[in-house]
Amino acid sequence: MSVRSSSSAAPGGTGARRAAERPAALGRTVAAAGAGLVLALLVLVVVRLPWAGDLGMHAATVQRLRHRPLDPGNPLVDADTPSPYYSPWMLLLGLVARLPGLSVFVVLRLAAAAALVLLVTGVWRYVRTLGAHRAAPALALLSLLLLWGTTPFLWSGFPGLHSLALTVSYPSTFTLGLAFHLWAWLTGALRREAGWSEWLGLGALWGAILLCHQFSGVVATVGAVATVFAARRARRVVWPRLGAGVLVGAVVLWVWPYYDFFALFGAGGGLEGVHRVLYGHPVARFGLVPLGVAALVPRGWRDRRDPLVSFFVLGVVVVGAGWLSGHYSWGRALPAVVIPAQLAVVLEAVEVAEAAGVAGAGRRWSRAGWAVLLAGGLLVGGWAQAGALGYVVPRGVLPAVVEDRYRPPWTGYHWITPWVRYGDVVMAQGRPARQVPAYGAYTVAPGYPDFFLADEGRRGAATRAYFGERTPASVRRGIEREYGVRWVVDGGGVLGDAGLREVARGPEGQVLYAVP
Template structure:
């Protein structure tokens, strides 16, 4: 290890040498183990909320056709950014094992959890030798938020991970921390080979292709690691870093399932992401003041501290998004939050004198307790809401009612027409297609027409001939709707009632469009 590298790892006392520190370490490990048990239970249940349907549909399409899966949501031979290295791996796993799609996603959740826990540990160990730092940093990532929980892919809060453990974003986040740790170790070893750096470039490409926004977040983290490493501008160093960059870019360009660089020009993302800029104060109540203090202390010690640079790049991007109305840049908020949360954990363990650390520890414990209470609704992803106290379930996120029952008599690839967005998200998870995608799809050229046709079919007063034309145009086999939703009346000769679901939705089979 070079002298510059050693400055990033301040000497710390051995916590096992004092009873209080030993108790702290034991408590932190116990808390993280408890959260891990809860996460395993959540993996077993796979809560029906958010993007579960589209990820299940992606695995389902790859299981049936690995090379030309087509659009995951609608019957169209288009590319999709959901077909990433991780989901293709899951598709291969599904074909090889014969496991059901949701069992495959449970395995994905277990891998994502393991990658996240070990990745945080490896990266934090590049910053400090303190054995309590990794579990405390993980607790801060999960709980140090605010009074208002958030569920969004790529965010490491307890609520988000409770819903997203099986998603590619969790895999990419865990892989991202491993990437930063490996990059740090490579930079500290002058003899690291060009091939090893090329491997780092490939790793960066995999996590970026698997979840694009998380790739940006950890690109900022990698920039922080590079700035902190003070790499000399010598030919060998330039060659190694160039090999990493060129390898990564080449893999991004060569990925066959979608064009990564076309994503840079995609529009229409702003309104979807506008909520990320609302209620920022309540979302990140404790991260901002505590993180700012912890990062300021690290900056005073080293102006090129990797966490400070990482956070600064993320903050500049988020602020630019707010000023320019580019709300999609809010997806880089984890680049502000994660380094700040890790910095707080390190500050409590290492900064200042014993009194400062004790006071900071008390404040952090209180903030983490508030974070637990604010994100208490995560329990409802494991235990049915009707078995929990009202104080736990109040203002929570009710789980969706899946519509797998509607596929009982349907064949794989049958097209459904539904005006219910949640049904449109869940049906493809079981092998069906929908006329309009449940999520915006910017690779689908006729998306607007599909949405308009769906709305037209269910709109009051639409002539029967136009409704029949919609059914014919998309080869609709089934119509799923609520009784009062509109569309062709129940007694129309083109429809046959095939069943009613537990949530009141009615399934009609299209018997003829004439």
């Protein structure tokens, strides 16, 4: 009797441990349920596949690889140029699209499902290398999706819930999932001093990641460098194998036949203006991230080589250098700053909670503090991302405050497909130019910056001239002949008397004209 009583009363006794296990089990259940609900939402989003961004670019890429996998040409305009969008992942999707009965948009839904699975499993594997607490992977997933700011930041490669709802089918999501697997595999290889074949495989994976999405590949590289720096057991025998892996990755980049990866280093000038917005409104977009930064401080205090601390510092260096030098495209490495902070706050909370069950009152207060901060941050972040519900719930059902956070998806151009065939050239500008190539047609000027298209500026000038209100009909006929234009999509109402034959009318007052 006395033995049982003393055991229960002892700080580390059975009774105390059971008392600590009950809230821990409840926390695991709540975390798993929350992650499950968020993932269910994303699965429903995959079915809907909302279009409010670069979906047309990726659909056009699959179209070209579907029809001419060995020599696809430019994905947007009728020109024989390489394109950085022709990655190993998109090549695979293009080959899948050749199967009978599969449309390009069905293939993109399959790509979204595969990317989501890869991201979830990658997060689970990587977080398990950082901490053993069973609730950590689910909480980490919630943190990655919700712990951003009070205004959703919608950009590919930034895995906030609302952003991911629009970009889950993009190569950036697939690549980010591969990055988490790379970090997990690399951590294990360093701990067990893996053999040559494993390091060569890691190098090949690193090269494939950089080919699939260059900006997410930079984030993957920063995380990999931090992982190597943090390794405690990296002996001399590892360095030759690591070097061989890097060499294999470089060879993969060099031999890829669809575009010259190393030529992209000279493409920054045309991208800086587009990416300057990445540095704007940091409080609204990343206001919850300082919670994770605060969690990095004790981790760095305990271990100066902590992998998340190293990851964060390297990310800050890259992003800060981009701001100071005016290379704003380097801001695409912002996930290298945000991700380690998001993971750090979760790991700090669960590790403190685990230790508090057998520690004194101070650790218990610390556990409660981190738990409250994390829960509060997730609730605020979840509310900020609530607009993503609009992609799976009818707008009329949403409360007005949630509907205000919803970004309506674009209307597609399926209404032109009874007339416009694959390979036809369509004169279009603005949003139509970003969407029409998804159905197999070309435009005169690309809807996106194209580093490899030498006459991009001339094509853009011709398009602006064509839609000019005072442009003579003779000039328009000359542009049509020069670029082989067969159809015109006019959304501005300036071509009603331009000598074109009206064929169909679409939503928002758009008109499809046939060229005489």
